[in-house]
Amino acid sequence: MGTCTGVGFSSNRNPSAAGQEAARKALEQAKVTTPDFVLVFATVGYDQHQLIASIREATGGALLCGCSGEGIITHGTCIESNFGVCVMTIASDEIRFHSAHIKEIEGRAEAAGEELAVTLKPLTAPDTRACLLFADGLVFNFDPFLSSFERTMGRQEPLPVFGGLAADNWALHATYQYHNDEVFTGGMVAVLMSGSASIAWGVNHGCVPVGSKRTITRCAGNVIQEIDGRPALEALQEYLDPDWMTQWNKSSLNLCLGFKTPEHMRQGYEEYVIRYMPGKNDGAGEVIIQSEVTPGTELWIMRRDKELITAGLGAISRELRMQPESVPKFVLHFECVGRGKMVFRESEKSALLSSLQREFPDDVPWIGFYTYGEIGPIAHHNCFHNFTAVVAAVY
Structure with missing residues (x-):
């Protein structure tokens, strides 16, 4: 058969x-x-x-x-x-x-x-x-x-x-x-x-960085609390849509984070691994991703490129x-x-x-x-x- x-x-x-x-x-x-x-x-x-x-x-x-x-x-x-x-x-x-x-x-x-x-x-x-x-x-x-x-x-x-x-x-x-x-x-x-x-x-993925390197300075598991010593949301605000507080789904869809691809995965792959931010905590200024990070991790703000x-x-x-x-x-x-x-x-x-x-x-x-x-x-x-x-x- x-x-x-x-x-x-x-x-x-x-x-x-x-x-x-x-x-x-x-x-x-x-x-x-x-x-x-x-x-x-x-x-x-x-x-x-x-x-x-x-x-x-x-x-x-x-x-x-x-x-x-x-x-x-x-x-x-x-x-x-x-x-x-x-x-x-x-x-x-x-x-x-x-x-x-x-x-x-x-x-x-x-x-x-x-x-x-x-x-x-x-x-x-x-x-x-x-x-x-x-x-x-x-x-x-x-x-x-x-x-x-x-x-x-x-x-x-x-x-x-x-x-x-x-x-x-x-x-x-x-x-x-x-x-x-x-x-x-x-x-x-x-x-x-x-x-x-x-x-x-x-x-x-087809994404490219739109800013300079950033560093996670405080985090807990998959929650990014601070970027470059500032609350994560504050550090990202210049890249977010004006209505990001009330329409997070739309804003987070247009903004993603790039992390350097680990050395053991780089053969034949792109320079960055991409992460979406499905959630946030307004009061604490935190953003949530779907995998874990550690303090000192470098990241880049990314956007999609159609070509x-x-x-x-x-x-x-x-x-x-x-x-x-x-x-x-x-x-x-x-x-x-x-x-x-x-x-x-x-x-x-x-x-x-x-x-x-x-x-x-x-x-x-x-x-x-x-x-x-x-x-x-x-x-x-x-x-x-x-x-x-x-x-x-x-x-």
């Missing part, structure tokens, strides 16, 4: 109809009736429980994982609205999938990493190729999670981790994670992929081609919400997606979503990203 994969999408506003339509299209492309694994990304206008129930019914109760996103991505289609769902179905005698989920991860990223690893470790095998991870983008802290997860897994070479943080159309209210029949918030879902698959991937983003997607496309004639079994695409409709017109988004996908036949199953944070390895070290595209092709 090999690997039979299909992707379908729907923008129908009825959750049951949308789930059924997307699943049916995926099964038709895969030419199967009963898949082994189902991957789902959807936006939050739907009744999430009805949506997932309809997909479970259409796919015969196969293993299902996924999360909500600010938008969905398939071949030739990127939908950023309250109503969009995409489904990938896979039937394979070459690739095996095992899954786990952890709930209530807020404030306990280290413990969650250990719990997830304890569950997944017995399911790994010598041919386990990667872990897919989808976590709540409003509460997830990557660094303590990863440290605990990799330590507990105890592998000589870390297992590559790909994925994205669940999103909710900029409401910053609740994101959703999916595991079989369950729909929940504040948690994470992981999928082990094992078998005779090979993975090629690319990571690119660099376009060139970066072209570079990703070339990195995905393992051999000139090779065709992936499927492609996974995790794109930052900060590279979507808030920056690009629909025609520009479509052109960017086309520039990335044109190296591959139109029938390559391609699925992804717009995230609150992207996960993908740099130089074989797992890394968290913002304002970035992470694309992985499975052969």
